[in-house]
Amino acid sequence: MRRFTGLASLALLVTALSVSTAQAKIIVVATTEDLASIAREIGGDRIDIESLARGYQDPHFVEAKPSFILKLNKADLLIVIGRELEIGWLPPLITQSRNPKIQPGADGHLDASLTVKILELPTGQITRAMGDVHPQGNPHYWLDPGNGRRIAQAIQQKLSARSPADAAYFAQRYADFDRRLAEAEKSWTVEMAPYKGLKIVTYHRSWPNFADRFGLDVIGYVEPRPGIPPSPSHTLELIQEMKRQNVKVMLVEPYFDLKTPNAIARDTGAKVVVMAPSVGGEKEIADYIKLFDYDINLLVTAIKQTGAK
């Protein structure tokens, strides 16, 4: 019996030790791959990071799968896009996570939208007749590298508060990310500079921050209203408007059907560009900086093909 107790306590000790070393890494869950990528830049090997949604998935319509509950259950930190982007699927997952650390308002719940630049904040009365409007502004804000930097700062602060011993490490990683992002931004700005003020059309309102940052002018949307599928009358109006303003570029997210955009393209001579709104949207988009590399390369090539200036 004594021998058994000894063995048991030894086993307990080993488990305790292994648990404590496992706990040294902060377990982070992000709702999208963009947040996960930025968190990886800051956290390095001191965190375990996983994303719930995939980059080629419409982040409004993710399914609240029970397998996500298991991930949230173990998380020390949850990073969300906020602005009601995940309202259709995240709240019940958080409730069922049985994890007090990541409940809204708790220390382990980081809403990345609180410190960023938000566009399209609705003013005046809003109703559902306007479609799927986001009352707290457009949630696709990560498509501006400046906001990526602000998200990185928020994550750096959160991680440093969680693990003060690693604060210097996180600060150094942030500085490195900041430097690489600033360098990349310079080249993106140069690449996009000739097309300042270029008129484009997008499928959903996913690109206001991107357009704002790189000087594009979005004159219309394939969706008549956010979240409402294209209608024949709206499509006709859009075609006329595109012809009138000579719009040659149309941005479409990878999760939308290309039938209507292609029909519009045939009629207007515009080019359909399937841009990636998120990290992981295409295989080669492995991180946040590559997301802009990919999109800007694709966009510039398309613009050159259409001969637009």
Added chain:
Amino acid sequence: MWLRVRCFPVLVVVSIGVAVPAARAQSVPAAAGATSAQADQAAAQALRAEVERLRQEFETVRRQYGDRLAALESRLTALEGTRPQSAPPPAGEPVQPAAPPVSVPAGGAPTTVDVPSGAAGAGGPEGSLPVYGNASALSKVFNPDIAVIGDFLGAVGRNTQAPGPALEMHETELSLQAVVDPYARADFFLTVGQDGSLGVEEGFLTLTSLPGGLLTKVGKLHSAFGKVNTMHNHILPWTDRPLMTENLVGGEDGISDAGISVSRLIPNKWLFLEATGEVYRGQSAVFHAPGRGDLSYVGHVRGYQDVTEGTNLDFGASVAYGHNGAGADTTTRLVGIDATFRYRPLRRAIYKRFLARTEMVWSRRSELSGRPQSFGTYVSGEYQFARRWFAGARLDYSDRATDSRLTDKGGSLLLTYWPSEFSQVRGQFRRTQYAEGYTANEFLFQFLFSIGAHGAHPF
């Protein structure tokens, strides 16, 4: 709050400054004309009236200041609430702080209100009274998420066995949901039936932060028996419920009772596994407890596994046990299993999905005149073939709970159109062969519409 307190002396000084010269100007002519006691009394009365008038003036000024302060305070709170917490951004990238998520009405809310004139004469209070709660418009932020869902049903065709009205506002559901405190949230679902009766379909507290990973619900609940029993009408992929539910699991009301539900994840390295244990008072469409000690019990185990990123399997086993009210000591025991297969490709998630589901229930009642053992099942499929269109089918088979020799069978074909996430129109052709030998062919149609907070999509 400190703001308002600190400003009070200022207000007093201001009001005295206003009141003193005014009172003096009034009192001089009154004193000059006073020669008799009567005149004195009249003067005193005039003074009293004057004092009263000044008091009211002061009250108005105070109220106006109070209003403006409340408005400023709420604006301040809103700004503080959204102030960026990060270090200053790197140069060259101006940070525009996010605007407050909630717009603050410019006027704020009054902290006091006037008592209507006439109340004083009737023995009521006079002047102004403070308003408790909701002192500032911002406190509305804490109002729960409110939504109303309408479920309108129509039926064409003959059914003498289970006739429904041609047109009915089948159910109006009001949901009120909010976080209670850092440890819990509360969800209320009030329903008004076609007869106008108000009921609490569900109303429960969920404790989200209990130690040991126990997720606990307390209140009136749809019990975790199987799949259909947990679903509200507007979530069902049909306009009705399967014969199995109608015959064996209490129909639309189901096992819905006051009780406590505790569930826990069972850690393992293979799949999602969750066990739920529930205790109920024992009064529902299935159970009738004769006494306080005759509780009913429900247990459920759910397993879930992702097969690929777009397909998954979901399965469960349930038991329910309690008194059925047929006699002093008669009970009902239900055993159920359910399985669901889902397919939803991530890239085309808004255009295409498929769901196949089956449930089986075995019911065993200890009646005074025997022990009927009944079986019921359904198999159902739903396929989304365009962004707004769903087609579905269901096969039904179920014995009657009290007489297993009587078996009803049926089948349905469905077509659903979703104008948006917030409304849908559904048609269902239903053929039911009742055990008595009667066959009913019906066409059922449904309008579902919801306003208010955007609730999460159930999985």
